[in-house]
Amino acid sequence: MLKFIVKRFFYMLLTIWVVITLTFCLMHAAKGDPLASVGRRLPAQTRKNLYQKYGLDKPLFQQYIIYMKGLVTRLDLGESYVYPGTTVNDIIKKQSPVSAQLGMVSIILGLVVGLALGIIAALKKGHWPDYLVMFLAILGITVPSFVLAALFQYYLTVKLHMFPTTGWGGIKYMVLPALSLSFATIATYGRFMRSSASEVLNQDYILTAKAKGVSNTGMLTHHVMRNAITPTITMLGPQIASIFTGTFVIESVFSIPGIGRYFISCISNRDYPVILGTTIFVAILYIVSVFVVDVLYVIIDPRVKLAGSK
Incomplete structure (x- = not known):
């Protein structure tokens, strides 16, 4: 049972990482300005400051490393571009x-x-x-x-x-x-x-x-x-x-x-942090729910457990 749990936990982490990486790359591959909706009427210097604040002036790989570091170390899903000062964690908790x-x-x-x-x-x-x-x-x-x-x-x-x-x-x-x-x-x-x-x-x-x-x-x-x-x-x-x-x-x-x-x-x-954070949240929910279903399967039908032990 311990071996099964460890194996499933590893697959869970791998799946979550793939989902995060693919979503991150696909969003940034889309054409358009992620700050277009909030910075359309702002002066050029203010727009430049916003790009520096959110790290959008850095190369894509460096943005990815910064995002993953914050996610792994602090469970930080970032800050919304459209609603400055509002974190994605707060949005998920509230909505x-x-x-x-x-x-x-x-x-x-x-x-x-x-x-x-x-x-x-x-x-x-x-x-x-x-x-x-x-x-x-x-x-x-x-x-x-x-x-x-x-x-x-x-x-x-x-x-x-x-x-x-x-x-x-x-x-x-x-x-x-x-x-x-x-x-x-x-x-x-x-x-x-x-x-x-x-x-x-x-x-x-x-x-x-x-x-x-x-x-x-x-x-x-x-x-x-x-x-x-x-x-x-x-x-x-x-x-x-x-x-x-x-x-x-x-x-x-x-x-x-x-x-x-x-x-x-x-x-x-094009609010990248909110899209990423919501995708991660749903992906984790899906993976955990599938694991719970596997456990329920064994409880409801003991023959599954006996077959596995044999």
């Missing part, structure tokens, strides 16, 4: 809780509803509940979240006046963004759970349990759920990482003050 709250609600909603619909479809395979779930799955996978968001805004706010159109401040403001984000998750988990549960229901031990007189509830909770849910756990890692990446467009549509909306505005303003 990420909003995105995390919205993303977590959407994932929990998608996970619970998706698993429930998948089990219902497996139990009623070949009947109308099965067809309805598969239709919703196809709809959720093919229709983008921002299209659903626009439809929800039009019908549930403009027509029916049930929820606020934009903004953030309570449960009412969270309903439409969470539904828009969770629809794809519901479709994905529903489809995978239907396939996995259908396979489990055809196993011999399920027939044995039925022959012994095990109730449908007991069979579902003790046999079907435990064995059918294992493959769906694999998708949990990317879903956790999408707490932030998946909310980028939705936050812009609903004017939610989260890190996603901030990230999009910083891309248009």
Whole structure:
């Protein structure tokens, strides 16, 4: 186990370094002035001072070394070009809780509803509940979240006046963004759970349990759920990482003050430190979530652990 953890930790560091390096190089390879949005009307000497302050007058490799040194030694993600005096660390601390709250609600909603619909479809395979779930799955996978968001805004706010159109401040403001984000998750988990549960229901031990007189509830909770849910756990890692990446467009549509909306505005303003810092933050979240999923896999299905030991 120690060897496994050390190996994964090394791969984690290597992956993070590759992500940082590629993002750094790609941003600086793009044409344009990174201080154009803040220094357009400034005198030439003031612009020169800004370039010296942020180290933009130095060669690219030297800028990279300075950035990596600050990141490794002080966990310093730099200072925003567009918002002078504001560090990237402060931006992430302030904006990420909003995105995390919205993303977590959407994932929990998608996970619970998706698993429930998948089990219902497996139990009623070949009947109308099965067809309805598969239709919703196809709809959720093919229709983008921002299209659903626009439809929800039009019908549930403009027509029916049930929820606020934009903004953030309570449960009412969270309903439409969470539904828009969770629809794809519901479709994905529903489809995978239907396939996995259908396979489990055809196993011999399920027939044995039925022959012994095990109730449908007991069979579902003790046999079907435990064995059918294992493959769906694999998708949990990317879903956790999408707490932030998946909310980028939705936050812009609903004017939610989260890190996603901030990230999009910083891309248009070429705010390099914020783009780099947000990318590093999401990359670390993704890698850690995948590791947690591997551990959960062993806990839920001990056969994985036994296979590994053999």
